[in-house]
Amino acid sequence: MEKHTIHLTVNGTAYTREVEPRLLLSDFLRHELGLTGTHVGCEHGVCGACTVIFDGTAVRSCLLLAVQTNGHTLQTVEGLGTPDNLHPLQAAFHEAHALQCGFCTPGFLMTLIPFLEQHPHPTEAEIRQAISGNLCRCTGYQHIVDAVTIAATHSTNDTSV
Amino acid sequence: MVPAKGTQMKPAPFAYLAPQSLAEALTIMDQHGDDARLLAGGQSLIPVMNFRLAQPALLVDLNGVAELAQCAADESGGLGIGAMVRHSQLEHSQTIARLAPLLHETMPYIAHPQIRNRGTIGGSLAHADPAAELPVVTVALQARFRLQRAGGERWVAAQDFYQELFTTAVQPQEILTEVAIPPLPPRTGWAFLEVARRHGDYAQAGVAALISLDEAGVCQQARLVYLNVGEIPMRAPKAAALLLGEVPSPSLLAAAAHTAAQSEIDPTSDVQGTAVYKRHLAHVLGQRALQQAIARAQAALTA
Numbered sequence: 521m522e523k524h525t526i527h528l529t530v531n532g533t534a535y536t537r538e539v540e541p542r543l544l545l546s547d548f549l550r551h552e553l554g555l556t557g558t559h560v561g562c563e564h565g566v567c568g569a570c571t572v573i574f575d576g577t578a579v580r581s582c583l584l585l586a587v588q589t590n591g592h593t594l595q596t597v598e599g600l601g602t603p604d605n606l607h608p609l610q611a612a613f614h615e616a617h618a619l620q621c622g623f624c625t626p627g628f629l630m631t632l633i634p635f636l637e638q639h640p641h642p643t644e645a646e647i648r649q650a651i652s653g654n655l656c657r658c659t660g661y662q663h664i665v666d667a668v669t670i671a672a673t674h675s676t677n678d679t680s681v
Numbered sequence: 682m683v684p685a686k687g688t689q690m691k692p693a694p695f696a697y698l699a700p701q702s703l704a705e706a707l708t709i710m711d712q713h714g715d716d717a718r719l720l721a722g723g724q725s726l727i728p729v730m731n732f733r734l735a736q737p738a739l740l741v742d743l744n745g746v747a748e749l750a751q752c753a754a755d756e757s758g759g760l761g762i763g764a765m766v767r768h769s770q771l772e773h774s775q776t777i778a779r780l781a782p783l784l785h786e787t788m789p790y791i792a793h794p795q796i797r798n799r800g801t802i803g804g805s806l807a808h809a810d811p812a813a814e815l816p817v818v819t820v821a822l823q824a825r826f827r828l829q830r831a832g833g834e835r836w837v838a839a840q841d842f843y844q845e846l847f848t849t850a851v852q853p854q855e856i857l858t859e860v861a862i863p864p865l866p867p868r869t870g871w872a873f874l875e876v877a878r879r880h881g882d883y884a885q886a887g888v889a890a891l892i893s894l895d896e897a898g899v900c901q902q903a904r905l906v907y908l909n910v911g912e913i914p915m916r917a918p919k920a921a922a923l924l925l926g927e928v929p930s931p932s933l934l935a936a937a938a939h940t941a942a943q944s945e946i947d948p949t950s951d952v953q954g955t956a957v958y959k960r961h962l963a964h965v966l967g968q969r970a971l972q973q974a975i976a977r978a979q980a981a982l983t984a
Contacts, residue, residue, distance in 0.1 A: 521694045541740065542690050542698030544731070551689075555817070564728035577769070583727040588744060598803060600837040614805060631795060653793025653883045676837055 526590040530555065531599030539586045546570040548586035548677045549596060557597035557626050561655070568654035572628040578631045597626035605612050611634065618667035620658035628654050632668055640673055647665075692730040696835050703829070708753040709741050711831035714853035717741050721765060723806030724796045728936060747805070749858055754780055756809060758864035763805025764857050772797060781862050782869035783889060787818050789843070790873065793881045803857045806842070809849045812883040812909040814951070816843060818873065819860060820887040820914040821906040827859040843913035855970045866902060869893040870977030872970040874909075875908065885954040886962035889934050890970035892924070894978045900924045905937070905971070909953070910946035910963050917941035920967070921924070939970035 523538040530553060531665045537552055546563070549572070561569035563582045564629045571580040574596035601607035606614065608627055619625045628651060635642070635650040642650070648661075656664065700706040708712040710717060718737035720726060721744075729735040743749060758780050762771070771777050791797055791805075791814050805815040806826065818941035819826075826837050826849055843979035844849050851857055865871075875887025886909050893902035903921040906914050920941035927933055942964035948956040 521696060524697065540690065540694070540731075541695055542725075544691055547689060556725040564731050565724060565796065568793070571795055574798075578795045579799050580724075580795050582731070583723055585697070585723075585727070587699075588723075588742060590699075609728075635794070649789070649880075650794060650878075653795045 524587045524590070526587055527624045528589045528591070529593045531595055534569060536548055539584075541585060541587045544574070544582055545584040545586045545589060546581040548589075549581060549594075552586070553632055555596050555598050559626055561627075567624070567627070568631065569624050569627040571630045571654065573634060576634060578634050584679070586595070595630070595633075597629055600629060609667070609673055612667040612671035612674065613664070616663050616667035616670055618663040620656075620660050624656045624658075625656060628656070628664060632671075636668070636672060636675070639672075640675065642668065644669070654675065685769040691733075692727075692738040693733050695730075695737050695818070696739045697742065698739065699745050701745045703856075703858065706741060706743060706746055706832045707829060708731040709855060709951070710854050713739050713741075714855075716779075717853075717857060719743055719804075719807070721807070722800035723787070723804070724800040725804065725808045727812065735902055739864065741784055742858075748821065752776070760860075760862040762802055762860045762862065764806075764859060766802050766914045767805075768792075768797035768805075769794070769801070769802045770803065776918075780864065782894035783822060783873060783891060784815075784818055784862070786871070787814050787873040787889070788792055788917055789961050790814050790877075790881075790884070791885070799803065801878040802860055806839075806860065807849060807851055807857045809843055809847050809913070811846060811912055811914070814875070814884070814908060817887065817906045817914040818889050819917060821891050821904050822862050823904075824863075826857055826944075827861065828855045828860045830855045834858075840914075841845055842914065866893040868895070868981045869902075870979070870981065872977070873975075874966045874970050876966065883953060886948070886959045886966060888963065888966045888970045890967070890974040892929070892971065892978045893975040894982055896982070897980065898928050898931055898982055900927055903937075905967060907941070907946050907967070910948040910959050912947075915946045917967070919943040919945055924971075929971070931972075934968055934971045936973070938964055938971060941967050 540628045549558045559569040561567035563581045601610050717739040720742045751763045776787040798940040824839045837850050870889045870892045877883035877884045889902045890904045904923040905917040920937040923937045948959035950956045
């Protein structure tokens with residue numbers, strides 16, 4: 521099949537690549553760009569592990585084609601903090617023990633970043649709705665909710681989280 | 682073709698076109714409609730392509746067609762919603778909340794936030810999943826769908842749009858471009874209820890109800906439409922007829938819900954639940970939805 525040239529920005533870096541139309545965004549990020557922080561779980565839109573931020577909103581990267589990101593801006597978990605300088609939400613996950621095996625964590629983080637921008641002081645019910653599309657098979661949901669509460673508390677008046 | 686090292690391809694190969702205008706999209710469908718699938722939000726189509734249950738030769742991506750992403754109200758309070766308007770737009774629109782409260786209240790039931798950020802009204806309607814919320818709600822609202830093709834268009838009533846399981850009135854050369862929702866009559870109450878194993882999962886059963894009263898509180902219009910208890914959105918006209926011309930009483934609502942659940946739906950057993958259980962849900966949800974809709978209509982009556 522004919523390849524398509526795409527230009528996109530991921531975590532502030534501009535990329536130009538040739539892609540087959542059938543290449544999923546999740547596989548493109550992992551295999552073409554080497555950004556393996558985006559995890560691939562179910563590959564049909566159920567688990568949320570592959571969630572990335574597409575033009576500011578959380579989307580499932582296994583349900584987008586790489587070719588559809590032409591001209592768009594993405595953020596992946598690699599665009600948050602570093603091990604020495606965690607993003608406040610990552611620090612809150614650490615503080616609240618909000619991850620066990622960690623496989624689902626990038627998807628939770630990328631779901632919650634735009635959520636906290638729109639809901640800087642969420643209720644517990646709002647937090648649970650926000651993460652309803654992410655599965656944690658260690659079932660550590662309570663600690664994830666706790667982490668979001670901590671992050672929201674720490675970020676008073678800081679909407680960038 | 683050998684994929685690059687480490688790169689796996691889930692969908693089967695296809696050609697890809699991304700028209701930037703509706704005219705361009707219609708021309709493409711005129712020439713290639715028989716072999717093409719339209720890509721809207723992709724939240725149902727891409728999964729079935731990942732499973733290779735769908736293997737279109739050509740994918741026509743409508744995400745660049747800005748003119749389909751508009752939503753506008755007319756002077757009479759009717760709504761025109763472009764096919765590419767995303768669920769999250771409808772969910773957060775004050776115009777939708779004011780003019781189509783049934784639609785607005787249904788949005789949070791649709792899948793999860795990430796899906797709603799991407800999924801579109803046109804895509805959901807054209808996909809015609811019997812367990813989906815929007816087909817049921819648009820039938821209840823007596824919406825009309827605009828089907829355009831190169832050099833022509835037609836409008837189809839929502840209730841005529843759904844023909845069989847996953848089968849609609851859309852012809853291969855046509856594009857569903859707009860959903861027109863008529864204004865609600867005064868003193869109209871609404872309700873949408875569903876039961877799913879987890880919030881956001883496919884519902885086991887659900888129902889939309891609309892009730893309009895006259896100034897004396899007599900029912901002038903009643904609609905009940907069920908999801909996932911048949912191949913298409915299941916209307917209950919016999920149940921609705923019981924309410925017409927009456928001042929709704931609890932016993933009448935119970936009778937209407939019973940009639941609908943016993944004689945106007947056709948549930949089958951599947952992974953979401955047995956037919957018996959779905960019929961039970963339809964009965965209970967139907968009664969609750971009617972109660973809620975009538976309470977809202979009566980509140981408008983006394984307001």
